Amino acid sequence: NAGVTQTPKFRILKIGQSMTLQCTQDMNHNYMYWYRQDPGMGLKLIYYSVGAGITDKGEVPNGYNVSRSTTEDFPLRLELAAPSQTSVYFCASTWDNFYEQYFGPGTRLTVT
Amino acid sequence: KQEVTQIPAALSVPEGENLVLNCSFTDSAIYNLQWFRQDPGKGLTSLLLIQSSQREQTSGRLNASLDKSSGRSTLYIAASQPGDSATYLCAGDSGGSNYKLTFGKGTLLTVNP
Numbered sequence: 001n002a003g004v005t006q007t008p009k010f011r012i013l014k015i016g017q018s019m020t021l022q023c024t025q026d027m028n029h030n031y032m033y034w035y036r037q038d039p040g041m042g043l044k045l046i047y048y049s050v051g052a053g054i055t056d057k058g059e060v061p062n063g064y065n066v067s068r069s070t071t072e073d074f075p076l077r078l079e080l081a082a083p084s085q086t087s088v089y090f091c092a093s094t095w096d097n098f099y100e101q102y103f104g105p106g107t108r109l110t111v112t
Numbered sequence: 113k114q115e116v117t118q119i120p121a122a123l124s125v126p127e128g129e130n131l132v133l134n135c136s137f138t139d140s141a142i143y144n145l146q147w148f149r150q151d152p153g154k155g156l157t158s159l160l161l162i163q164s165s166q167r168e169q170t171s172g173r174l175n176a177s178l179d180k181s182s183g184r185s186t187l188y189i190a191a192s193q194p195g196d197s198a199t200y201l202c203a204g205d206s207g208g209s210n211y212k213l214t215f216g217k218g219t220l221l222t223v224n225p
Contacts, residue, residue: 031211042116042201042215043156058212090155097211098163100146103156 002026004104006091012110013081021076021107023091031094032074033101034058034066036087043090049074081111114139114206116216124222125192133187133219135202140183143207147176147187150199150218159200160187164207192223 007022025032030051035043045058049068063085065077074093078085091104115138125131135145143164148156160169160176162185168177175188185202199220203213 033212035215040217042217043203043213044215045212048212092156094211097144097205097208100158100161101211101213102158103148105155 006104023074025093029093033092034076035090114214118216122220135185137183142204145204148201
């Protein structure tokens with residue numbers, strides 16, 4: 001049972017490039033989330049999903065897109081990367097709203 | 113909009129001390145509250161979850177409580193050890209079917225041998 005896995009661990013992008021951050025969980029969780037964490041700050045919610053085919057915006061969705069075609073996978077797409085998207089990105093999942101959220105190890109992204 | 117304040121921002125203590133970390137929410141209507149630990153360059157590890165019907169949770173040397181009337185939570189760490197050194201984050205959700213957590217900025221704890 002690997003829990004929540006994220007790839008890549010690190011990435012450097014040039015301004016205007018695009019990329020997809022991968023997130024997979026093997027716990028059959030319904031709810032999945034993408035957060036970003038800037039230095040010295042708490043985590044901010046980007047997008048979330050309550051089940052396959054259902055996604056919704058969080059607090060800071062601009063510049064990102066998501067899809068949820070399966071229960072296990074919740075990729076985050078960055079289009080036209082900007083320096084403001086330099087951050088550490090965390091994916092999380094949970095069974096439903098009575099249970100704790102489990103986090104992946106994060107992806108450290110730098111946009112230059 | 114829910115905002116979360118964690119006090120203190122940083123704390124340095126000698127090994128063996130008991131300590132308290134504080135967390136407060138601008139909207140006291142907290143449904144679930146979760147405390148996390150984050151080591152440098154790592155992801156978040158869940159420590160304790162206080163569910164909507166609960167007021168307190170304990171795990172080993174850790175005890176977390178939630179006062180829903182004031183929107184305040186405390187994390188008590190007994191007999192601190194150098195291995196407890198990390199950033200501690202609290203996060204709460206205001207209910208509803210979507211279960212969205214709002215995070216504080218964390219308390220950086222250093223336990224000195």
